[in-house]
Amino acid sequence: MYICLMYSSELLKGTLKTIVLHLLKDHGRMYGYEITQRVKELTNEKIQITEGALYPLLHALEKNEEVQTDVEFIGKRVRKYYTLTPKGNSLAAQKVSELSDFITTLKFLLDLEPKIANG
């Protein structure tokens, strides 16, 4: 799997699904190129999702009924737009919450930010 370029792929592996789900939750209907460009813009080119990572994931999400697709004809080619299903919506919320909690824990573990202990 190859999300590149600024961060190592080990760091970004496993977060791509969360990134894509969250993006679709926020922006509704998107197509593949649009997703890659949006991530590139929002992260100042620090994260650039490659096609080899994105499209297999989108196909897997579609198979699991977490996204649904609709098709538009742009001249001779076909453009597939992706939207979250209700199942995908709740998965997006769950994944973001999980990752957020993980980041908070990591920050504490690596002494990046003091954490107030849970009572």
Place this chain on the structure above:
Amino acid sequence: MVELTDKQIDFIREQIAANGVKIEDLQFNLLDHICCVIENEMSEGEDFKLFFDKVFPCFFRYHLSEIQEETELLLTFKHFYAMKKTVNITGISVVLLMLLFTILKLFHLPGASVTLIVEVVLFSFLFLPLMIVLKFKDDGAIINKLVLSGGLVLGIISAIGILAKLMHWPFATPFMIIGISGFTFVYVPLYFFTNYRKPELKFNTLVNSVLMMSVGGLLFSLFSLHGTRLTESNKAVYTFLLQESIRSASSSTNTISAANREKARVNLDELQTVKIQLLASKLTIDKTQILKIGEANAYELISNDALLKDHLNSDAQLKLNKLIANLETELQITLSSTAKPINWDGYTLKDALQQLTLFQIRCQRQLNDK
């Protein structure tokens, strides 16, 4: 923003298909994506072909088909995970069932056969086939996968053969011979030569090969390859039949009294009982089970070198000889070529049963003749 012509779009589609992407949906995705990249990044007046050749390699690491491979992997990942889980559960179940079967068999408790059948079916038709499928999904040389899969297939055949043998089902012996011999003399050498070359696997390969060859060889040595003995037995039967047919042609036509006929019928029933008892004694099962599986099938299960004297003590031998002597008197025929009682000591169980059966036929024929 540049607008691509239909011809350029067709060219891109052909390139995608030619580079190994066969899934249609994925082709559409990539086509649209590549077109968007070119439309947004190519300058007006720039050569399309040159720009495409520059940009196309950015879509993959080694080859475009890796996108399709990654897609297929993610699509089947759920199945892969389910298969692995099934292999684990099946493996544990097979072991537990084997333990249960051992306990049931040792204590002669009911349900042993059913347990054995379920265990072998799970092992042969679920566990091993799934192992083959999972092996093919692993990374590694195709030759190793093929060799291991061949070994697993031979394992399946052997397991079915052993089950068939235990359950007295047909085709047991061919399955066992093919499975165990194939495993020992084909798979093990192949396994050895495909793995021994790798330095990190050398020691393990040697140890595994020795273990597998030893176990397979021991199992193979249990096979009874008594072709020559079978030929001798058949020859003895044929010789006996020839002698009897000569004797029948020259036998007298004395009539048999009604009283003798009646006694002969009773003695023939007694003779049949003795035969069944011999079969039951050798197979260590009771007489009702002999009748259930059939006398001929029970006969077939006896090994060719089983001796009659091991199942017929001296008293029983005397009794059998007396029974035969009575029938000979009552029906005016003889079992052996001499008038003396047979010394059964040197007879195999199979030979003795054949002799007694032929004698039964002759007695029955005498009884039926008017």
